[in-house]
Amino acid sequence: MVISNKPLRFLLVALVACVPYIGFANPTTDSVPVVKEAIAEHHAAASHQEKEFNATDLINSHIGDSHEFHLADWGGHPISFYLPVILWTNNGLAVFSSEAFHHDNEGTHVIAVDNQNLVRYKEVIFYADQFATLTEAERNNGAFAFEARPLDFSITKNVFSMLMSAIVLFFLFFAVARSYKKNNLAPKGLAGFLEPLVTFVRDEIAIPNIGEKQYAKYMPYLLTIFFFIWINNLIGLIPFFPFSSNLTGNIYFTFVLALITFIVTTLSGNKDYWKHILLPPVPKALYPIMIPVEIIGMLTKPFALMIRLFANITAGHIIILSLVSLIFIFKTVAVAPISGAFVLFMSVLEMLVAALQAYVFTLLSALFIGQAVAEHDHH
Numbered sequence: 001m002v003i004s005n006k007p008l009r010f011l012l013v014a015l016v017a018c019v020p021y022i023g024f025a026n027p028t029t030d031s032v033p034v035v036k037e038a039i040a041e042h043h044a045a046a047s048h049q050e051k052e053f054n055a056t057d058l059i060n061s062h063i064g065d066s067h068e069f070h071l072a073d074w075g076g077h078p079i080s081f082y083l084p085v086i087l088w089t090n091n092g093l094a095v096f097s098s099e100a101f102h103h104d105n106e107g108t109h110v111i112a113v114d115n116q117n118l119v120r121y122k123e124v125i126f127y128a129d130q131f132a133t134l135t136e137a138e139r140n141n142g143a144f145a146f147e148a149r150p151l152d153f154s155i156t157k158n159v160f161s162m163l164m165s166a167i168v169l170f171f172l173f174f175a176v177a178r179s180y181k182k183n184n185l186a187p188k189g190l191a192g193f194l195e196p197l198v199t200f201v202r203d204e205i206a207i208p209n210i211g212e213k214q215y216a217k218y219m220p221y222l223l224t225i226f227f228f229i230w231i232n233n234l235i236g237l238i239p240f241f242p243f244s245s246n247l248t249g250n251i252y253f254t255f256v257l258a259l260i261t262f263i264v265t266t267l268s269g270n271k272d273y274w275k276h277i278l279l280p281p282v283p284k285a286l287y288p289i290m291i292p293v294e295i296i297g298m299l300t301k302p303f304a305l306m307i308r309l310f311a312n313i314t315a316g317h318i319i320i321l322s323l324v325s326l327i328f329i330f331k332t333v334a335v336a337p338i339s340g341a342f343v344l345f346m347s348v349l350e351m352l353v354a355a356l357q358a359y360v361f362t363l364l365s366a367l368f369i370g371q372a373v374a375e376h377d378h379h
Helices: 006-017 037-047 055-063 128-133 136-140 157-182 189-210 215-235 251-268 271-278 284-330 333-373
Strands: 068-074 077-082 084-089 092-097 111-113 116-121 124-127
Touching (some): 055 284, 124 128, 157 215, 251 284
């Protein structure tokens, strides 16, 4: 069967890319020696202790990234949707399913991949030999232990969510574009829902902050970040697969978005913008103070964008999960009605915050761009 529909072909290719069971590297765990006796002892001690409910672990597991989606527990065993692990190791490319780690995230389960021993600790994959020599602080900051870990290009929960939201955006606007081609009258259906939002971004965000002369070339970027952030905020509020990721609550993600805004702003700056920074309108004696202040101001703007989105989305998730955790902390269902009512209220509030944070990020991005391209009258 030949698939002629281009959007459908695009979706199928994307889904194939995210197939969870990939065995190119053929990882094995049979007869793999445990690296260092300390790891084995830690694992044995942990297995004999009955774990108490830990709200911190629950919250961190939700707001953090992961190599698999936890669906449910059955008979005391977790049921998960495993995502592909893609590593560039000392022996080259290795691709395998995250199922090979058997849910271990404490660095106690060693697997052999292409004649290399690997462990996973707090969602960071290390070479087992180097991992055993790291201190606790170095393990907790594993993302920066470059010598002890391979390069990780895995399809994690956040990456999966990002790809899914990109596909959703593609189909949304592809459908709207087809609707406008076929219908020259008032928009209907999906086009009728999205047109007021697009018009709002144009009339209330882009034009007032950038100006009528130059706003049009920045509209694709502003519309992209508005809908991309909004959709991912909503995805994070849905607590079941294939949603439940916390992409916009990941500071690396918000850093990249803020960096893009910074690059667009910097490259768009006209001579008035740079003159104000490098030759501020103050007495020359104050230049040694004001020029560094202006340069720091360039950096604090995207920093504020990054922190604001990250903090607001993460805070909402933490509050909701903390309210749910109260039921298990007090070990009584009597708390459930009160906790459930507050969770419902916070969830509705978070739906408002999801749209509000997309609006604020887009608004401030347009404001920063507008400051860079503004033309000043010279008298």
